[in-house]
Amino acid sequence: MVNFGDHRTTTSAIPQFAREKSELVMANTGRGIIERAQVAGRCLVLFWATVRSVRDIRRSSVQIVRQIEMSGFGSLLVLSLISGLTGMIMAVQTGISLKDFGLENNLGGIIGVTFCRELGPIWAAVIILARVGAAMAAEIGTMTVNEEIDALRSMSIDPVRFLVMPRLVALAVVMPMLAAIADFVGMLGGAMISKASFGVTVATFFESAKSMLTYSDVFTGLFKAGVFACLIGTIACDQGLNTTDGAEGVGRATTKTVVLCVIFTLLMDLFLTQFVQLTLKKVLE
DSSP: OOOOOOHHHHHHHHHHHHHHHHHHHHHHHHHHHHHHHHHHHHHHHHHHHHHHHGGGGGGGHHHHHHHHIIIIIHHHHHHHHHHHHHHHHHHHHHHHHHHTTTOGGGHHHHHHHHIIIIIHHHHHHHHHIIIIIHHHHHHHHHHHHTTHHHHHHHTTOOHIIIIIHHHHHHHHHHHHHHHHHHHHHHHHHHHHHHHHHHOOOHHHHHHHHHHHOOHHHHHHHHHHHHHHHHHHHHHHHHHHHTOOSHHHHHHHHHHHHHHHHHHHHHHHHHHIIIIIHHHHHHHHO
């Protein structure tokens, strides 16, 4: 006879296995929450130290201009391409539905409001965190593992003032500009496709956008971009300053920077949309 084993032993092992796996999942989840809370607290301290060092901004004017050139002009082409294509896709998808109700003339307002409130700042943040944030983390991380940061401290040079502050100021200047460019290019792409596919003239498209958009929509989008800039720059510099384990650690810091920037940018966007935008809307209107 073939012995398939004790059924009671098998069934008793299943709850034990499930319990061990559930405990492992809970432990990993808790560890991840604690690590991100530690990063958030560390970034707050770094951001406050950076704000305090802004009083020495004149001494860092050359570095700020260099960072503005790298962050702004270097990201302009890819941001314009992505925003234009997004506006075109939105026009096609939304126009098909609006045409059934004879409302295709409202395409400009819908695309304009969507870009100014959300897509413009978000696309600017995505491009900056992927292109500039990762580069910042890798650059400062390499300096950290090569003990260049310790060398700066030994010469009584504050790394926050010398490295972090110029990068944050440059991003805070560049990001609202990039968001405004993304808004315009996205609407321009939507206008081109609206005219080609649905017969909506460019004048009608932008007149619809003008009628639906308010100052609060534009201002809150630019404000979001500025907040995202401070968030991305702080996280990238924090990961760079806390890099360990040589070249492998630099790679981990770069990857972690992108992941954390995406998570915290979306969380901050939710917070700003729920609270700040509504408050500013009441003040401005």
